[in-house]
Amino acid sequence: MAEFGRAALLLTFGLAAYALVGGGYAAWRGRRRLAHSARNALIASFFSTLVAALVLVAGFLRDDFSLAYVAGHSSRALPTPYKLSAFWGGQEGSLLLWLLVLTGYSALAVWLARKRARDLVVWVTPVLAGIALGFTWLLVAVSSPFDVIAAPADGSGLNPSLQNPYMVVHPVALYLGYVGLAVPFAFAMGALLSGRTDERWIVATRRWTIVAWTALGIGQLLGAHWAYVEVGWGGYYAWDPVENAALMPWLAATAFLHSVMIQEKRGMLRVWNVTLVSLAFCLSLFGTFLTRSGVVTSIHSFTKSSIGPWFLGFIVVAVVFAVGMIWLRLPQLRTTAKLESLVSREAAFLYNNLLLVALCLTILWGTAWPMVSEAVRGETMVVGRPYFDFFLRIFGLPLLLLMGIGPLVAWRRASLRGLTRTFAWPAAVALATGVVLIALGAGSSTPGLVAYTFSAFVLATIVHEFARGTSARRALTGEPVPTAFGRLIGRNRRRYGGYVVHASIVLLAIGIAGSSAYDSVTEGRLTRGQSLSVGGYTLTYRSLGEREAANATEVRALLDVRRGGKDLGTIQAGKNAYSVEQQVSNEVGIRTDYLTGEDLFVIAEQVDDNGAVFFRIFVKPLVNLIWLAGLVFLLGSVITLWPDAREERRLATREARAGARSDTPATT
Amino acid sequence: MIALSVAAVLAVFLLYTSLAGGGTPSVSPSELATKTGEVALAGRVVGTPTGDPHGAGMRFVLVDIHQPGHRVTVLYTGSVPDMFRRGRDLVVTGTQRADGVFVSKPGTMITKCPSKYQAADTPA
Numbered sequence: 001m002a003e004f005g006r007a008a009l010l011l012t013f014g015l016a017a018y019a020l021v022g023g024g025y026a027a028w029r030g031r032r033r034l035a036h037s038a039r040n041a042l043i044a045s046f047f048s049t050l051v052a053a054l055v056l057v058a059g060f061l062r063d064d065f066s067l068a069y070v071a072g073h074s075s076r077a078l079p080t081p082y083k084l085s086a087f088w089g090g091q092e093g094s095l096l097l098w099l100l101v102l103t104g105y106s107a108l109a110v111w112l113a114r115k116r117a118r119d120l121v122v123w124v125t126p127v128l129a130g131i132a133l134g135f136t137w138l139l140v141a142v143s144s145p146f147d148v149i150a151a152p153a154d155g156s157g158l159n160p161s162l163q164n165p166y167m168v169v170h171p172v173a174l175y176l177g178y179v180g181l182a183v184p185f186a187f188a189m190g191a192l193l194s195g196r197t198d199e200r201w202i203v204a205t206r207r208w209t210i211v212a213w214t215a216l217g218i219g220q221l222l223g224a225h226w227a228y229v230e231v232g233w234g235g236y237y238a239w240d241p242v243e244n245a246a247l248m249p250w251l252a253a254t255a256f257l258h259s260v261m262i263q264e265k266r267g268m269l270r271v272w273n274v275t276l277v278s279l280a281f282c283l284s285l286f287g288t289f290l291t292r293s294g295v296v297t298s299i300h301s302f303t304k305s306s307i308g309p310w311f312l313g314f315i316v317v318a319v320v321f322a323v324g325m326i327w328l329r330l331p332q333l334r335t336t337a338k339l340e341s342l343v344s345r346e347a348a349f350l351y352n353n354l355l356l357v358a359l360c361l362t363i364l365w366g367t368a369w370p371m372v373s374e375a376v377r378g379e380t381m382v383v384g385r386p387y388f389d390f391f392l393r394i395f396g397l398p399l400l401l402l403m404g405i406g407p408l409v410a411w412r413r414a415s416l417r418g419l420t421r422t423f424a425w426p427a428a429v430a431l432a433t434g435v436v437l438i439a440l441g442a443g444s445s446t447p448g449l450v451a452y453t454f455s456a457f458v459l460a461t462i463v464h465e466f467a468r469g470t471s472a473r474r475a476l477t478g479e480p481v482p483t484a485f486g487r488l489i490g491r492n493r494r495r496y497g498g499y500v501v502h503a504s505i506v507l508l509a510i511g512i513a514g515s516s517a518y519d520s521v522t523e524g525r526l527t528r529g530q531s532l533s534v535g536g537y538t539l540t541y542r543s544l545g546e547r548e549a550a551n552a553t554e555v556r557a558l559l560d561v562r563r564g565g566k567d568l569g570t571i572q573a574g575k576n577a578y579s580v581e582q583q584v585s586n587e588v589g590i591r592t593d594y595l596t597g598e599d600l601f602v603i604a605e606q607v608d609d610n611g612a613v614f615f616r617i618f619v620k621p622l623v624n625l626i627w628l629a630g631l632v633f634l635l636g637s638v639i640t641l642w643p644d645a646r647e648e649r650r651l652a653t654r655e656a657r658a659g660a661r662s663d664t665p666a667t668t
Numbered sequence: 669m670i671a672l673s674v675a676a677v678l679a680v681f682l683l684y685t686s687l688a689g690g691g692t693p694s695v696s697p698s699e700l701a702t703k704t705g706e707v708a709l710a711g712r713v714v715g716t717p718t719g720d721p722h723g724a725g726m727r728f729v730l731v732d733i734h735q736p737g738h739r740v741t742v743l744y745t746g747s748v749p750d751m752f753r754r755g756r757d758l759v760v761t762g763t764q765r766a767d768g769v770f771v772s773k774p775g776t777m778i779t780k781c782p783s784k785y786q787a788a789d790t791p792a
Contacts, residue, residue, distance in 0.1 A: 161751075233749065358677040370694060380694035382708050387691070394680060525722060585750045605747055606722055614722040616747065 002067055005055035005146040008048050012103070013136040015045040019129035027122045027193070035122045039110050042125050045132060046103035053100050056093065056145055060086055066151035069093060075157040085168040086158045091292055091307065092145035094171070098288065099135045101179040106132065109183045109208060116652070117204045123190035131182055134314045143307050160578055160585065166226035173219030174246055178284040180212025181249060184256070185281035185322075188274045192325040197270060197332045202260045207641060209260075209277075213253045214637040220246050221630040232586035232603060234521075234618050236626065239388040244367045245287030248360050252280035255356035262349050265411065270333040271326065272353070278322035279357075283364070285315050290367070341413040348406035352399065359395040363388065393447050397454060400509055403502050404458035407465070426464060430457035448517030455506045455513075462499050462506075469496075489639065497640030504632035507625045511597075514622025523605070523616040535619030537600055538562045539571070544611050552576040554587070557604050557613045561591060573602040573615070597624040692761060697730055698738035700764055709740070709770055710759045713752070721748050730770075733757060740768070746775030 023038030025031070056069070060083045065071040073089040087093045106128040110121050139145065161167075184205040191201035223243065228236040237243060256276040262269050289311045326333070339346055366383045373381040408422050433456035434449065442449050466485070469492075473484040489496040522534040526541040533539075540560040547554045556574035560567070573589035589602040601618040608614075694708040711730030719726045725743045732738040742760060752758065758779045762772035 231750070233747065354674075354677070369691060373691075381691040382694045383691040523722075583750070583753070603747075606720075 001055060001059060001064060002146040002148045005052045005059075006140075006144065008052035008055065009136060009140050009144075009146070011048040012045045012052065012099070013133070013140050015041045015048060016129045016133040016136055019045065020126050020133055023122070023126040023129060027126060035125070038129070039114070039121060039125050042103075042110060042129050042132075043107040045129075046100075046107040049096075049100050049103045052146075053087075053096055056087060056096065057084065060084065063155070064151070065153075065155050066148055067145075068147040068149045069145045071149060071152055071155045073155070073158055075155040078155075078158055078163075081165075081168060082158055082163050085162070085171075088171050088175075089158050089162050092139070092143050094175075094292065095135060095139055095143060095307075096145050097172070097175055098179055099132065099139060101175050102128075102132055102135065102182055105180060105183055105208075106186075109186075109205075113187075113204050117187075117200055119194060120187065120190050120196065120201060120204065123193040124186045127186040127189045127193070128182065131186070131318075134317075138307055138310055142310055160583055161230075164226070164230055166222055166230065170219055170222040170226060173215050173222060177212050177214075177216025177219055177246070178249065178287060180208060180215060181253060181277075181281045181284045183208040183212070184277050188277045189322065189325055192274065192329045195329070195332060197329055199264055199267070202263060202273065206260070209253060209257060210637060210641055213250065213257060214634065214641075216246060216250045216253065217633055218630060220250065221627070221633075225627060225630075228623075229588070229590070232588040234588075234601060234603060234616065236515075236623075239363075239366070239385055241367050242291045244363050245290040248363055248367075249280050249283040249287055251356050251360040251363075252276060252283055255353045255360070256280055258349050258356075259353050262346055266337050266346060267335050268337045268339070268346065269350075270335055271330065274322075274326050274333070276353075276357070278319075278326070279360075282315060282318050282322065283360075285311075285318060289315060343409065343414045343419070345406065345409045345411045345414075348402060348409050352402050352406055355395045355399045355402070359391060359399070362391040362395070366391075396509075397447065397450055400451065400454045400458065400506070403505065404454070404461040407499070407502070408461055423461075426457050426460035429460040430454070442518070445513075445517035448513045451509055451513035451517070455510050458502065458506050462503050465499060466496070490644075491646065493639050493642055493644055497636050497638075497642075500636030500639055501633055502636075504629045504636055507629035507632060511622050511625035511627075511629060514597075514625070515599075515620040518621050520619045521617065523614070525608075525612050525614045527610075527612045532615060532617060534617050535600075535621075536563050537568075537617075537619060539602070539615075539617060541613060541615070542570070544607070544613065549576075552578045555604075555607055556587070557607070557615075559589070559602065559615075561600065571600065571602055573604040575604060575607065592624060594624070597622045597628075599623050694759070696734070696738070697732045697740045698735050700738075700740055700770070703764075706761065706763050706773075708759050708761045708776075709742070710757070711740070712736075712757050713754050714739070715754065721745055730758075730760075740764075740770050742770045742772060744772045744777060746772070746777070749777060749779045751779035752777065 019038045019042040022034055022041070026034035026038055056067075058064070059067045059070045060074055061080070063070070063074070063076050065074075069090060069092050070086075073086040073093070074083055078086065088097045110125055110128070113121050113124070184201075187201040187205045187208075191197055220243075223246070224236040227233075227238070256273065259269050259273055259276060263273050289308075292307065292311070339350070341347065366387050370380050370382050373379060404426060405423070410418060430453050434453040437443070437449060437452055442452060466488070469488045470481060470485045473479065473488050474481065477484065479487065520535040522532055524532050526532065528541055528543065531538055531540040538561075540562075542558045542560055545556050545558065547556070554574065554576050556572045559571050559573070561569060561571050568591070571589040571591050574587050576585050576587055577583075578585070586603055586605075589604075591600040591602075593599070599618075599620045601620055603616040604613050605616050606614040692706055692708050693703060694710055695703055697709065697711050700707070700709065709730065710733070712733050713728055714731050715729045717726050717728035721744055725745045726748070727741060727743055729739050729741055742762075744760060749758075756779050758777055760770075760772045760778075761776035762770055764770050
């Protein structure tokens with residue numbers, strides 16, 4: 001069995017090496033049949049990787065503990081869904097998942113683009129093959145999931161913190177995102193290599209970028225929800241390096257998604273776009289490196305890890321290659337179009353980009369600072385929550401405001417009169433909201449108040465846009481409102497899907513501001529019958545129960561909840577003590593008010609022998625908007641991505657035009 | 669235009685770092701003696717913790733992950749993460765008292781999750 005898996009990976013290695021070397025040579029010398037064959041080798045590498053993955057899956061399902069990886073991450077008693085997710089419970093399996101997703105994406109991307117962007121695909125093939133080759137090398141030579149041991153009677157099991165539904169879905173979503181960024185990167189590099197620096201690589205990869213970006217965003221929100229519900233410390237994001245690892249490429253990809261629109265429309269920002277897509281891809285490599293190399297704990301553990309140095313080398317190669325290619329093609333990338341005014345759609349997009357990249361780089365700096373300071377000064381320095389919160393406010397709040405302004409400003413040059421007309425009523429709504437909020441006492445937090453006011457502004461602009469579009473359509477066609485509204489979105493999916501995504505980011509901002517700027521917390525040790533009050537709620541500790549479950553002892557404290565004299569029922573919070581794993585986990589009690597989006601969040605921090613319990617209780621206003629934002633985000637992305645014949649035709653003409661406009665291909 | 673914006677961002681950044689300093693030094697028990705003031709102490713838990721983290725404080729011993737000879741007693745108050753137990757690696761922020769006991773700032777304990785920070789050759 002193990003030999004079969006190893007052989008499949010060796011085959012992948014051979015196919016990827018052939019696609020890199022053969023494909024590179026074919027592209028360089030213009031050998032069409034060889035290029036064809038290299039492309040097919042890249043597609044075939046997906047199937048050989050799939051075979052390797054299936055061998056590992058079979059190993060897990062058959063409890064084949066002669067595979068060291070299976071023995072280390074599974075056990076006979078493990079429920080079947082977790083036997084499947086144990087696949088990515090460790091390093092070797094995670095790398096194999098990376099490679100599987102990469103080759104799958106690669107195969108699909110070169111296959112779909114084979115007709116329309118043929119001369120581009122010729123160069124994309126070796127780039128994708130190069131990335132696949134790097135990962136296959138790690139799997140074949142450094143960290144193999146098919147190492148064999150003398151089979152123990154039972155495996156050592158899966159870490160309990162990974163045994164929940166979130167940890168089945170969350171890593172897959174993240175990897176679909178991380179790895180998906182390889183496709184636009186490869187097309188950008190393909191465009192640079194071929195010397196065809198026109199817009200076609202952008203048009204060809206637009207959907208790929210959105211798919212990867214959506215998966216990365218959803219993956220992160222799933223991780224945040226997991227932290228909130230399962231980890232039980234009362235928050236959802238802690239600026240932990242592994243969390244930042246996913247946020248940074250997402251921010252870079254967000255910047256990229258916006259700036260490519262400028263290039264499509266005006267042919268500007270060419271250098272910037274290839275830089276951004278390289279940044280996003282390198283950050284996704286860096287993210288995998290952070291989570292997998294042990295470098296976060298200390299540089300010492302990094303140098304002991306087997307894949308760390310390889311991975312670092314891999315990132316260096318990617319960065320040097322990208323920078324080198326951009327440098328080499330700088331003359332062709334220069335554009336004649338200039339920014340005409342600082343008040344225009346282009347300028348607003350540029351500000352948005354600078355803020356996103358600034359936020360991304362400050363997070364990168366904060367995340368890497370312990371490693372940098374240890375390497376440079378021999379002393380590890382850490383920056384904490386205040387550092388990240390500061391920059392989130394400084395760069396995030398203007399970004400929020402721009403989200404309302406950008407889409408409504410005219411291209412090229414906006415007139416002052418036009419601006420006043422467009423923004424008069426959103427600004428009025430924002431001001432009114434601000435005044436009402438101050439009257440309600442929201443002035444206790446300035447960043448919170450600013451965030452709410454800006455959110456009101458953006459929502460007003462979005463509602464205004466939908467209303468204006470619908471009424472314009474009605475005036476033209478005489479359709480009833482729902483039809484006009486539906487067709488408006490259906491005929492401009494990209495634009496209105498984008499607005500829906502913007503609305504989701506506003507919901508996210510409101511949720512974050514509400515739960516972090518206006519939350520209340522109290523704590524104290526209660527004996528039976530005693531009460532604690534917080535944020536309008538009064539909780540009375542009633543009783544303590546203990547129950548023996550299959551694999552854990554469950555202790556639960558029962559509390560009565562009242563608000564404003566009204567009985568709201570009971571809430572339970574406690575701890576599970578897992579006997580086999582010798583681990584205790586907090587099981588928090590959450591009471592959601594679906595009308596206001598507020599959560600009452602109870603942690604039983606410590607249960608004393610005499611039955612007294614130390615409670616920590618949060619009231620988190622509007623926190624549920626964060627999860628709602630995830631659904632709206634997904635809806636917006638799906639609207640944008642939905643196949644549309646009209647859009648396809650538009651793309652085809654745009655692509656043809658871009659092809660015609662481009663300079664004659666440079667020879668290398 | 670771009671250069672100006674980059675300069676503005678840099679200015680904000682420098683302003684922040686000059687106000688807040690370059691962060692907290694992170695040290696292991698063997699390096700603790702060389703530092704004064706607030707530090708983030710990283711080490712591995714040994715022995716059995718005693719006392720009440722929500723009362724007078726919980727006492728436990730941290731040893732150096734790489735030089736297990738060095739050890740320090742920690743007096744901790746505040747929330748204790750689920751993952752806290754013997755053998756775990758953790759970070760706690762605070763200052764060392766004259767009697768050698770490391771006194772934490774309340775609620776600063778962070779445990780390092782072994783599944784995520786896996787280094788291939790060091791079993792979790």
